[in-house]
Amino acid sequence: NAGVMQNPRHLVRRRGQEARLRCSPMKGHSHVYWYRQLPEEGLKFMVYLQKENIIDESGMPKERFSAEFPKEGPSILRIQQVVRGDSAAYFCASSPYIVDTEAFFGQGTRLTVV
């Protein structure tokens, strides 16, 4: 049973380009969460999705960021017109339920904006 898979592991983008980060949850998990970790900081919640639905996007910046979890395929976190401040590690997690269960994290995508 494969864990949460994120790709790419490392992504370099020039300012103004688009970044697409992919996350395949663990088998049987229907809840996906995206977190961002800035240097020397803890993980910050961005968005929580179930299949075809955004449940909570309260942590997502209002502009340039979007997320989806289609019926088929991985969850995608999309960052348009990236800026240097977007450089961070982005982690995806999945869980089978929402209450009283731990979320399993992927290895993360390290985005560097040059």
Next chain:
Amino acid sequence: DQQVKQNSPSLSVQEGRISILNCDYTNSMFDYFLWYKKYPAEGPTFLISISSIKDKNEDGRFTVFLNKSAKHLSLHIVPSQPGDSAVYFCAASLGGSQGNLIFGKGTKLSVKP
């Protein structure tokens, strides 16, 4: 405004001794708490959790204590091993319809042989 605080950025412990990592929170509505361990360049790995209806949960060398009146929890590792050296994150959840975890900034534990 940090709702989950880990006030010690680092902790150094001798192998075989006890490691105690602390975490404070401000939101009394949190009803589930978790500890994650993270190695460099890897994702966080779930370690142990506790529901707000309990005050202690034990799993092998790891024990988490919850003091709701003080809004404080701690992770005890005994005996500590060099392989425990990592960053430990405390996280809290509102449960219910909330799907996100609120993390502290982490404590870097170094266990010296």
